[in-house]
Amino acid sequence: MKLLLHCMHLVEAHHRANLLRSAGIHAEVRNTFLSGAVGDIPYLEAGPQVWIDDRQDAELARSVIAQAEGAPTQPDWRCKDCGEAIEGQFAQCWNCGTMRPFDDD
Ligand SMILES: [Zn+2]
CATH class of the missing domain: 3.30.70 (Alpha-Beta Plaits)
Structure with missing residues (x-):
């Protein structure tokens, strides 16, 4: 132990x-x-x-x-392709499969 x-x-x-x-x-x-x-x-x-x-x-x-x-909690994001609102812990749109865009700021 x-x-x-x-x-x-x-x-x-x-x-x-x-x-x-x-x-x-x-x-x-x-x-x-x-x-x-x-x-x-x-x-x-x-x-x-x-x-x-x-x-x-x-x-x-x-x-x-x-x-x-x-780990900082990821903010919710909106898919740029289909406009679906995605919870922060998901890196990919459940609706159309688009990956979360990376913010560079
Ligand atoms: Zn989408």
């Missing part, structure tokens, strides 16, 4: 562990029972932690979390 990251809140830790599991990485939340003890021991040791099974997954795990939480 490898300690991947410290979280501020238990909910956050579980959310991230779930993200990793859905990406096929075995993850678990530890240190949940100490959350009432903050103040007596250093915070980072008291907060909930996300651990992964295989340390070789650490890089992938970080990118999964970064992608889920850190």
Whole structure:
């Protein structure tokens, strides 16, 4: 097992562990029972932690979390060919298949 990251809140830790599991990485939340003890021991040791099974997954795990939480959300866009409104996470028009134009600004 490898300690991947410290979280501020238990909910956050579980959310991230779930993200990793859905990406096929075995993850678990530890240190949940100490959350009432903050103040007596250093915070980072008291907060909930996300651990992964295989340390070789650490890089992938970080990118999964970064992608889920850190990546800026793409704005919705309108297809220039058919005028369909497309949600930001899609790079291609579902209606006619035109790719999202790239903005250079
Ligand atoms: Zn279209």
